Amino acid sequence: MTGEAREVLQVSDLRTYFPVRSRGIITRTVGAVKAVDGIDLRLDSGETLGLVGESGSGKTTAARSILMLVRPTGGRIKIDGQEITGLSSRKLMPIRRKAQMIFQDPYNALNPRHTVGGIISAPFRVQGVVPPGGVRKSVLELMERVGLNPEHYNRYPNEFSGGQRQRIGIARAIALRPKLIVCDEPVSALDVSIQAQILNLLRDLQQEFGLAYLFVAHDLAVVRQISHRVAVMYLGKIMETAPREVIYSRPLHPYTHSLLSAVPIPDPKQQGRRNRIVLQGDLPSPIDPPSGCVFRTRCFQAQERCAVEVPPLVEMAPGHHVACHFPIAVADLPARIDVEDVAVSVEEGTAQAVEGVHFNEPGPPHA
Amino acid sequence: MMPTRGSLDRPFLSVTDLSVAFPTEDGLVHAVDGVSLSVERGKTLAIVGESGSGKSVTAQAIMGLVNRKAAKVTGEIWLDGQELIGLPQNEVQELMGSEIAMIFQDPMSSLHPFYRIGDQIAEAIRAHRPVGAKEARRETIEMLRHVGIPAVERRVDAYPHQLSGGMRQRVMIAMALINSPQLLIADEPTTALDVTVQAQILELISSLQKEFGTTVILITHDLGIVADVADEVAVMYGGRIVEVASTGQLYDRPEMPYTLGLLSSIPRMDREPERLDPIRGNPPSPINLPKGCVFQPRCNYSDRVPGGACLTVRPDLLESGPDHFVRCHLQIEERQQISREVLQVLAGAPQ
Numbered sequence: 001m002t003g004e005a006r007e008v009l010q011v012s013d014l015r016t017y018f019p020v021r022s023r024g025i026i027t028r029t030v031g032a033v034k035a036v037d038g039i040d041l042r043l044d045s046g047e048t049l050g051l052v053g054e055s056g057s058g059k060t061t062a063a064r065s066i067l068m069l070v071r072p073t074g075g076r077i078k079i080d081g082q083e084i085t086g087l088s089s090r091k092l093m094p095i096r097r098k099a100q101m102i103f104q105d106p107y108n109a110l111n112p113r114h115t116v117g118g119i120i121s122a123p124f125r126v127q128g129v130v131p132p133g134g135v136r137k138s139v140l141e142l143m144e145r146v147g148l149n150p151e152h153y154n155r156y157p158n159e160f161s162g163g164q165r166q167r168i169g170i171a172r173a174i175a176l177r178p179k180l181i182v183c184d185e186p187v188s189a190l191d192v193s194i195q196a197q198i199l200n201l202l203r204d205l206q207q208e209f210g211l212a213y214l215f216v217a218h219d220l221a222v223v224r225q226i227s228h229r230v231a232v233m234y235l236g237k238i239m240e241t242a243p244r245e246v247i248y249s250r251p252l253h254p255y256t257h258s259l260l261s262a263v264p265i266p267d268p269k270q271q272g273r274r275n276r277i278v279l280q281g282d283l284p285s286p287i288d289p290p291s292g293c294v295f296r297t298r299c300f301q302a303q304e305r306c307a308v309e310v311p312p313l314v315e316m317a318p319g320h321h322v323a324c325h326f327p328i329a330v331a332d333l334p335a336r337i338d339v340e341d342v343a344v345s346v347e348e349g350t351a352q353a354v355e356g357v358h359f360n361e362p363g364p365p366h367a
Numbered sequence: 368m369m370p371t372r373g374s375l376d377r378p379f380l381s382v383t384d385l386s387v388a389f390p391t392e393d394g395l396v397h398a399v400d401g402v403s404l405s406v407e408r409g410k411t412l413a414i415v416g417e418s419g420s421g422k423s424v425t426a427q428a429i430m431g432l433v434n435r436k437a438a439k440v441t442g443e444i445w446l447d448g449q450e451l452i453g454l455p456q457n458e459v460q461e462l463m464g465s466e467i468a469m470i471f472q473d474p475m476s477s478l479h480p481f482y483r484i485g486d487q488i489a490e491a492i493r494a495h496r497p498v499g500a501k502e503a504r505r506e507t508i509e510m511l512r513h514v515g516i517p518a519v520e521r522r523v524d525a526y527p528h529q530l531s532g533g534m535r536q537r538v539m540i541a542m543a544l545i546n547s548p549q550l551l552i553a554d555e556p557t558t559a560l561d562v563t564v565q566a567q568i569l570e571l572i573s574s575l576q577k578e579f580g581t582t583v584i585l586i587t588h589d590l591g592i593v594a595d596v597a598d599e600v601a602v603m604y605g606g607r608i609v610e611v612a613s614t615g616q617l618y619d620r621p622e623m624p625y626t627l628g629l630l631s632s633i634p635r636m637d638r639e640p641e642r643l644d645p646i647r648g649n650p651p652s653p654i655n656l657p658k659g660c661v662f663q664p665r666c667n668y669s670d671r672v673p674g675g676a677c678l679t680v681r682p683d684l685l686e687s688g689p690d691h692f693v694r695c696h697l698q699i700e701e702r703q704q705i706s707r708e709v710l711q712v713l714a715g716a717p718q
Contacts (some may be wrong), residue, residue, distance in 0.1 A: 031370075054561035054562070054563065054564075055532075055561055067608045079395040081477065096399050117382040161480070161649050161650075163649060164649070186391055188701070191417035191418055191588065192417065192588060192590075192629060193417065193628060193629065193632045193645050193650075194645075195645075196631075196632035196633070196644075196645030196646075197633065197645045197647075199634070200642060200643055200645065203642065216690045218561060218562070220562070220636065221591075221633070221634040221635060221636050222634050224634060224636060224640050225634035225640045225643065226640075244640075245521065248636065252507060258563055259562060260636070261566075262562040262563045262565065262566035263562055263591070263595065264565075264569075264589065264591025264592045264595050265591055265594065265635065265637050265638055266590040266591045266593070266594050266612050266618065266630065266635060267594055267618055267637065268595075268615055268631060269615075269618075270594075270637055276566075278563075278566055278570060278625055279563045279567070280515075280568060282531040282532075282564065283531075284532050310678070358479075
């Protein structure tokens, strides 16, 4: 790592809403999809913050908002100490040298009509930067660094496999030596053997250049592999954030518990021994999120209070923040929980949210 | 298990020397190359492999979905005493959806966007059985309830786009199981879903399997899911099966270097997140497969085989132990030694 760790990203109360318009010729705004609804994040140099969540949780919108690819509705974003919210596109230009992005789909993120050399040298051209030794030399070095054959400088993206294309995207992202790279599902489109190569490459580059990664992904095993800290998102809000070891071994939020229990482990002997929390149903609509705690409609801990009061993100231990009225420790979890449509019983206005929840006695492991 | 026995005690499904080749401008693409496998009734076989390994084409060939005008399909597929490959198209059609059913990765590609889901399932019933419209609708509602669709009476008249991804997957499972097929082929059934929904769907498939005694072939790239649901595992690479074993055996004593490489490549929740040890290089192009062992260019151990046999001689899938077949030139003892070493490294830092 280069030098001492310093804050490269600070996000406070970030909100990104998309307007929902009425149909017809004269449209008016009738509501909003609260894709990101008041999140706080911070990130130091040399550090990786994993942002996990299911589809619809708002993690990708959060990532795009942080780089101002989507204009946030409210909140503040500081990159390397500089406030960037409200800046014009022109004023954002110098910021983009400091913060880059790696995309999920290496097929669509590269212009098929440009050569690899052209793609990787684009940041230099756009920013008007001439690196020592010239652009071409830098690009060749970058190609070598990310594991591409420099002889392929004049080839086109379609001549490369998915993993190699992702390497091209990475070379482009690190070309200007940024401080922050936002990685949006960078390995989810790749085969497992290639996924591991890319994860190792990202790790090495971080150590070499002291990069900070905001690593957005849905795969908890992948996030665990690369992150120092993890934030769990659900329906636009952060449910829990903690250092990696803590979130994976001592989580407190019921949603984190259920996510972790759902990850398959490639070992038949372990599968039977784990806690099982099988959530029912899907994410509620972000246009009309549940009152109080957004997770309560699928939560096995939900009680009356959860429908009324939004749980604030509270620091339960140093660096461990949880947004839940009734956090629960791993040791207190029953062996198996089936949450059967808690949603229905809550929506019917009864206070018996826990009625649909069956706590099975810890018994013989589930086959 | 593996190679075919006499026709008398043929297992429920047995595939012998199945090959599928597509002629293209660049030459013949051997998508599937001499695959033999078998499944006992009521069991689950997982076929694991990365993209281009031929796992999906194998499934499509069993299902009769490979266009015979576009591809050359050879070998034998016996299902419950009936040979499928030589069967005329109309008889294949009859089997599809009644005896054999398939679930795909993307439910939108197998649900018609213009028709209500209830009507689509009812059509599947009436295509195979002489059942009235009313009765078909009743059965449809019952099945949708069975697969866990809430508020069925309302949802039965919904269009596919009105449902979430998890719901659509349930609808597809309902449609696949509506005629109580004996064989269910699930091609990456949960890849497009979130983990919490994936857990729901996997539980659903295995509980329905127990209830109806269905035989399941699960196609996946996820070794975690395999450990969860499969009885037996076939690992495919470059169009060939490179290792077959019972699930316990495969995770306890994997032998093929490719399987070892896969296990070393995946980040795991139950181990310290140390640097991964991935397989080097890229999967082979199916147009230009290596002459000898398909995995040789990426294998760390091929130099231990005398005479460079890995480069020139195609290894056979040979018995390595009870219920365990491996396609590798390495001596059995050497393979097992390597396997122990790799597993030891993997287990190096258990939590």
